[in-house]
Amino acid sequence: MPSERFFITTPIYYVNDLPHIGHAYTTIAADVLARHHRQRGERVFFLTGTDEHGQKVQQAADRRGVPPQRHVDELVVRFRDLWQQLDISHDDFIRTTEPRHRQAVQRALQALYERGEIYKASYEGWYCLPDERFWTEKELVGGNCPECGRPVEQVSEENYFFKMGKYRDWLRAHIREHPRFILPESRRNEILGFLGRPLGDLCISRPKNRLAWGIPLPFDPEYVTYVWCDALVNYLTAPGYPDPAFTRWWPADCHLVGKDILTTHAIYWSTMLKAMELPLPVTLFAHGWWTVKGEKMSKSRGNVVDPWAVISEVGVDAFRYFLLREVPFGLDGDYSREALLQRYHSDLANDLGNLLGRLLTMVEKYQHGILAPPGEPDAAFDGPLRRLAEGLAGQARAALDEFAFHRALQAIWEVVGEANRYVERSAPWVLAKDPAQRGRLATVLFTTAAALRLVAVSLAPFLPRTAEAIWSQLGIEGSPLTATLQSAGRWEDLRPGTRVLPGRQLFPRIVEQ
Ligand code: ME8
Numbered sequence: 001m002p003s004e005r006f007f008i009t010t011p012i013y014y015v016n017d018l019p020h021i022g023h024a025y026t027t028i029a030a031d032v033l034a035r036h037h038r039q040r041g042e043r044v045f046f047l048t049g050t051d052e053h054g055q056k057v058q059q060a061a062d063r064r065g066v067p068p069q070r071h072v073d074e075l076v077v078r079f080r081d082l083w084q085q086l087d088i089s090h091d092d093f094i095r096t097t098e099p100r101h102r103q104a105v106q107r108a109l110q111a112l113y114e115r116g117e118i119y120k121a122s123y124e125g126w127y128c129l130p131d132e133r134f135w136t137e138k139e140l141v142g143g144n145c146p147e148c149g150r151p152v153e154q155v156s157e158e159n160y161f162f163k164m165g166k167y168r169d170w171l172r173a174h175i176r177e178h179p180r181f182i183l184p185e186s187r188r189n190e191i192l193g194f195l196g197r198p199l200g201d202l203c204i205s206r207p208k209n210r211l212a213w214g215i216p217l218p219f220d221p222e223y224v225t226y227v228w229c230d231a232l233v234n235y236l237t238a239p240g241y242p243d244p245a246f247t248r249w250w251p252a253d254c255h256l257v258g259k260d261i262l263t264t265h266a267i268y269w270s271t272m273l274k275a276m277e278l279p280l281p282v283t284l285f286a287h288g289w290w291t292v293k294g295e296k297m298s299k300s301r302g303n304v305v306d307p308w309a310v311i312s313e314v315g316v317d318a319f320r321y322f323l324l325r326e327v328p329f330g331l332d333g334d335y336s337r338e339a340l341l342q343r344y345h346s347d348l349a350n351d352l353g354n355l356l357g358r359l360l361t362m363v364e365k366y367q368h369g370i371l372a373p374p375g376e377p378d379a380a381f382d383g384p385l386r387r388l389a390e391g392l393a394g395q396a397r398a399a400l401d402e403f404a405f406h407r408a409l410q411a412i413w414e415v416v417g418e419a420n421r422y423v424e425r426s427a428p429w430v431l432a433k434d435p436a437q438r439g440r441l442a443t444v445l446f447t448t449a450a451a452l453r454l455v456a457v458s459l460a461p462f463l464p465r466t467a468e469a470i471w472s473q474l475g476i477e478g479s480p481l482t483a484t485l486q487s488a489g490r491w492e493d494l495r496p497g498t499r500v501l502p503g504r505q506l507f508p509r510i511v512e513q
Helices: 021-039 055-064 068-085 099-114 165-177 185-195 227-232 244-248 259-275 307-314 316-326 337-367 379-401 405-426 435-459 464-473
Strands: 005-014 043-051 092-095 118-128 133-135 153-162 205-207 220-225 254-258 283-287 290-292 333-335
Touching: 005 021, 021 043, 021 068, 021 254, 021 283, 021 290, 021 307, 021 316, 021 379, 043 068, 043 227, 055 068, 068 092, 068 307, 099 118, 099 227, 099 259, 153 205, 153 220, 153 259, 165 185, 165 259, 185 259, 220 227, 227 259, 254 259, 259 283, 307 316, 307 337, 316 337, 316 405, 316 464, 333 337, 337 405, 337 435, 337 464, 379 405, 379 435, 405 435, 435 464
Parallel strands: 005 043, 005 254, 043 092, 254 283, 290 333
Antiparallel strands: 118 133, 118 153, 205 220
16 A cells, blocks of 8 residues: 655765765655655655765865865755756755754754663774774774775774664564565665674764864763764654654655665664664665776766766756666666767667657648547557556556666656557558548557657656656646646546647757767
8 A cells, every 4th residue: 555655865965075976876766756656646755965064074174175164055055956957856955064953963862862872981993084983803804994995093082872782683673574674685684694793882972172073962062973873863854853743754765875875774773763762764775886887986086977967968867767777776887978878869869759759740740730539449459559558657656666767667668669669560651641541540649649648657757857848749738747647647638639849859869079
């Protein structure tokens, strides 16, 4: 049964640098799910934002020689701008430097403190500066950070700790009893493997004299909150915590994250929520990693893919399409301009763009631009395309329930492919020569238009601009972006007599310079 509401989140991104295609990936995927659930008629809350405290951000500000607040105020603009350019339809954008968030973090920590879940202890350990995490001697790999492989430094200081370790058995049981809590399954097994080993307590503070850029602990202002304990709470802040009305949205239906931050979500966040006696999110989905020529994107390698440049070359929709079509969600993928252009020309320009273009030209030429009422359909000839198009919304829905964006897109392109074959087989240009075939011609053009209309409905969450262009060029009133499956998801919803309005070509060919 669909729930009536759907709360989906992206990670909040560090504002230590500009966003790149990796950040765009998660955000676009979350946007598709948010739009899809709105189409189902659900109330949706789609949250994204920026993680503005902590060492990484402080260091980035230092490198630029500006105070951290000014640094984050300047960089957040670029995130907002990119989401706007990518047609991201978030309902809230949270910044961890906002007063509402500071208040929520302090209330959450105070609650944990009062419950006896936090204690102070002297600590000696190995600290990875870039990851901002402590490790024990045993956890190190070759003397380096087991997560990122970089050198660690020994740190000895008094700190506050959250009693995370005692929740290990409970968390293992929760993961086992809720198969959809951690997806994909391979990641779930990894987390269970991790929990097979003893689980330590979590250091949740940083002394102010070492790192001042953070939210002060409510019970000891000499310390600031560890950036992850600060950041994770954003998922509660945005729906309104500590106002009890936050349960209007909480628990989240889905935290979408990259595989790099699954552990922090699955372990830190779950145990924090448990200790606060709050329900856990329904699903944590960890997607894979984009590389370039097999390598991690990084400034030092000079291989960071700039999303603004991609948008200006191929447009927003082609970028959205490529990221979600090229690689099954959950697996790693390699980004290349060649692969992007290949998809652009074959799937978007040839298959979809030409289908619409041909149909509109024929309606103009043979029906004076007004889509004529269909004649009597020929069940054997016209039926298969209609059935395929009518089944599309269900297929897309089933795929998206499994986070299989590529399968949903494949299903849409099956209809596009079938429609192209249908036009070829029907040869309307031959029918048009014979006045006795006028009814048949009308059926063929109408059937193709009705299939394309349903393609646009299922495509709308993925390629909003393209879906709108298809509707408006077919002369359909309203917008596939605001229509629900209930209001616009039927074959019969296409009315004959509409005037087609051929406009710009959907995906003009990109000529190599
Ligand atoms: O980790 N491929 O922020 P972050 C795919 N602030 N996805 C990628 C990617 C790539 N190459 N690079 C980045 C943080 N991502 C914390 C999160 S949440 C409470 C706090 C995406 O700026 C992916 O979603 O390092 C990854 O998890 C996220 O960006 C990390 O963003």
